[in-house]
Amino acid sequence: MPIKLPSDLPAFDVLSREGVMVVSEDQAARQDIRPLRIALLNLMPKKIQTENQFARLIGATPLQIELTLIRMTEHQAKNASSEHMESFYRPFSEVRREKFDGLIITGAPIEHLPFDDVTYWDELRDVFEWTQSHVHSTFGVCWGGMAMINYFHGVKKHMLEAKAFGCFRHRNLAHASPYLRGFSDDCVIPVSRWTEMRQSEIDAGDGLVTLLASDAAGPCLVEDPKHRALYIFNHFEYDSGTLKQEYDRDVAEGTAINVPMNYYPNDDPSQPPQNRWRSHAHLLYGNWINEIYQSTPFDLEQIGA
Numbered sequence: 526m527p528i529k530l531p532s533d534l535p536a537f538d539v540l541s542r543e544g545v546m547v548v549s550e551d552q553a554a555r556q557d558i559r560p561l562r563i564a565l566l567n568l569m570p571k572k573i574q575t576e577n578q579f580a581r582l583i584g585a586t587p588l589q590i591e592l593t594l595i596r597m598t599e600h601q602a603k604n605a606s607s608e609h610m611e612s613f614y615r616p617f618s619e620v621r622r623e624k625f626d627g628l629i630i631t632g633a634p635i636e637h638l639p640f641d642d643v644t645y646w647d648e649l650r651d652v653f654e655w656t657q658s659h660v661h662s663t664f665g666v667c668w669g670g671m672a673m674i675n676y677f678h679g680v681k682k683h684m685l686e687a688k689a690f691g692c693f694r695h696r697n698l699a700h701a702s703p704y705l706r707g708f709s710d711d712c713v714i715p716v717s718r719w720t721e722m723r724q725s726e727i728d729a730g731d732g733l734v735t736l737l738a739s740d741a742a743g744p745c746l747v748e749d750p751k752h753r754a755l756y757i758f759n760h761f762e763y764d765s766g767t768l769k770q771e772y773d774r775d776v777a778e779g780t781a782i783n784v785p786m787n788y789y790p791n792d793d794p795s796q797p798p799q800n801r802w803r804s805h806a807h808l809l810y811g812n813w814i815n816e817i818y819q820s821t822p823f824d825l826e827q828i829g830a
Contacts, residue, residue: 530592534613535573536580560589561626561817562825564660566617566652567594568633568669572605578762579629582810588818595620597645617648621655624828626821627814628660632667632760636720640675640682650676656754658829661821663754664813670747670756671722677752678730682720689716691768691786692801693742693759702736704748704755704812712805713787715763716742717771722758746809755813761806769798 530537563583569575576594583590596602598616630652633643640646653676656663665673674680692713697705714737724744727733737746737757747756760767768785772794775782790796822828 530580531613534576536577539577559823560591561814561821562591562593562624563627563629563814564593564595564620564625566628566630566669567596567614568631570603570605570634572602572609572614574764574767575631575762578764578767579631579810582762582806583629583814585807586811586814588814590814593620593625597648599648600645617652621651621659624659624825626661626825626828627817628656628663630663630665630669630673632669634668636668636682636718637684640672653677657752661753661828662813662817663752665754665756666762667718667758667760670758671720673752673754674722674727674730674733674747674749674756677749677754678727678733680722680726680730680733683723685719685721688719688782689721689742690772690783691716692788693739693786695737695739695742695745695759697736698738699734699736699748702734702748703816704746704809705736706812707808708805712737713801714739714745714805715760715768715788715802717760717763717768717785718758722747757809761802761809763802765798765800765803769794 565576565579567575580592583592594614595617596610596614598618602610635643643649649672653673663673671682675682693716694711695714696711697708699705700708721743724735724738727735727744727747732749732751734748734750735744735746736748738744742759745757745759749756768788772782772785784792784794786792788798790799
């Protein structure tokens with residue numbers, strides 16, 4: 526089954542060209558099925574790129590997905606047109622009375638700020654609380670995952686001396702986890718961050734289970750059964766060229782940055798980068814969608830009851 530998207534959302538044409546099954550809202554309405562309601566709280570500056578990345582992953586399962594794009598109520602996006610935001614995004618204040626099978630909270634390029642200094646932190650804390658009564662399963666990604674695990678468990682965000690940047694090999698620590706069904710013993714995941722969460726503090730949390738971790742980049746994927754959440758601190762959703770875009774941007778701006786590790790053939794930026802994480806990315810998000818489908822109530826109003 527396909528993912529349901531507005532026919533004029535840029536992701537509709539992008540995913541159609543890639544062979545991902547997409548249907549318009551009119552087509553989906555003719556199918557006698559309850560689609561899974563998945564929301565994307567998009568905090569990234571490149572809105573359209575992020576929409577494409579996550580829609581590609583959650584739209585590759587046999588289930589019909591209805592994607593809702595959410596923004597913070599008062600925060601104004603600086604890198605997306607007002608027309609795009611008004612056409613496709615709904616403020617949190619508008620959707621807070623609705624219920625969703627799943628919610629993805631993206632990262633945000635504000636790692637250097639203490640959580641309390643983020644302009645929309647108070648509303649984001651409201652979002653975290655709201656997930657406990659209105660969302661069946663939440664997936665916090667990079668800064669979004671760090672913010673969630675800090676809010677619910679007090680796990681701190683620590684600055685790194687140098688940016689963790691590149692493709693790092695991660696170990697599968699929980700072969701029996703339904704979220705890692707089909708995973709190899711290890712896998713490669715893109716990493717791009719100036720901060721880290723420490724395993725010792727995660728281990729001290731209430732019921733937290735680390736599923737994927739790297740000897741070089743630290744813990745990556747953490748399950749929080751108590752709050753029906755997953756936290757991933759790295760970027761399975763990245764396109765093949767996303768790290769290249771970040772590297773080229775920093776070089777052009779004169780920012781001190783290392784060549785992303787284990788990304789270009791022979792670490793040579795003049796060569797096209799290699800994507801070695803795509804299959805595991807689809808596995809992880811497909812497993813997440815499947816777990817939602819297996820456990821979410823058919824009646825949306827029963828979510829959080």
